[in-house]
Amino acid sequence: SQTIHQWPATLVQPVGSPLSLECTVEGTSNPNLYWYRQAAGRGLQLLFYSVGIGQISSEVPQNLSASRPQDRQFILSSKKLLLSDSGFYLCAWSSGVSKPQHFGDGTRLSIL
Amino acid sequence: SQQGEEDPQALSIQEGENATMNCSYKTSINNLQWYRQNSGRGLVHLILIRSNEREKHSGRLRVTLDTSKKSSSLLITASRAADTASYFCATVTGANSKLTFGKGITLSVRP
Numbered sequence: 001s002q003t004i005h006q007w008p009a010t011l012v013q014p015v016g017s018p019l020s021l022e023c024t025v026e027g028t029s030n031p032n033l034y035w036y037r038q039a040a041g042r043g044l045q046l047l048f049y050s051v052g053i054g055q056i057s058s059e060v061p062q063n064l065s066a067s068r069p070q071d072r073q074f075i076l077s078s079k080k081l082l083l084s085d086s087g088f089y090l091c092a093w094s095s096g097v098s099k100p101q102h103f104g105d106g107t108r109l110s111i112l
Numbered sequence: 113s114q115q116g117e118e119d120p121q122a123l124s125i126q127e128g129e130n131a132t133m134n135c136s137y138k139t140s141i142n143n144l145q146w147y148r149q150n151s152g153r154g155l156v157h158l159i160l161i162r163s164n165e166r167e168k169h170s171g172r173l174r175v176t177l178d179t180s181k182k183s184s185s186l187l188i189t190a191s192r193a194a195d196t197a198s199y200f201c202a203t204v205t206g207a208n209s210k211l212t213f214g215k216g217i218t219l220s221v222r223p
Binding site: 101 | 142143145152153154155156157160200204209210211212213214215216
């Protein structure tokens with residue numbers, strides 16, 4: 001069966017520090033991968049999605065970036081975090097566009 | 113802009129009662145999906161209904177879709193305290209088939 005791992009679960013970072021969040025999927029090949037941010041009490045905002053290695057689409061302008069160095073690995077990065085980057089970050093995968101998405105347990109990011 | 117909007121924003125019911133949650137959307141869809149999120153966790157896919165379907169069932173869940181009214185409803189029958197969570201509708205639209213989530217409904221089921 002397929003599983004998705006996302007870490008760390010919680011992260012507290014100072015303003016201006018770098019960020020690297022990692023997500024890996026097991027049990028499937030060539031998944032579509034997604035990064036979302038969820039503000040408190042709000043819906044999900046799609047940040048990036050990828051349909052293949054090295055293929056990244058950005059949905060919103062921001063100081064975050066994403067990379068897909070391997071088929072089942074998706075990384076969310078920032079060179080310098082802002083206070084507004086605080087939130088709950090979720091990684092997800094699907095077997096194709098319009099298909100159900102399967103989510104990791106998220107990373108709670110707090111910027112001080 | 114928000115494609116799917118759920119109604120009500122919050123719902124509190126007694127265990128054993130049915131819970132009905134509604135979702136309205138603005139543009140034509142390929143399919144509509146409902147997800148559940150327990151506090152502090154990731155979302156879990158519940159059910160997908162295609163634009164040419166009117167009703168689907170999964171266990172205690174019943175989803176309807178009315179494309180003429182651009183609306184969907186999620187019914188949870190015989191609710192349990194464990195059903196307490198946030199529920200999101202998400203629509204798939206357009207050629208690129210992106211999933212757009214609503215803001216969610218907070219369901220509280222009192223034991």
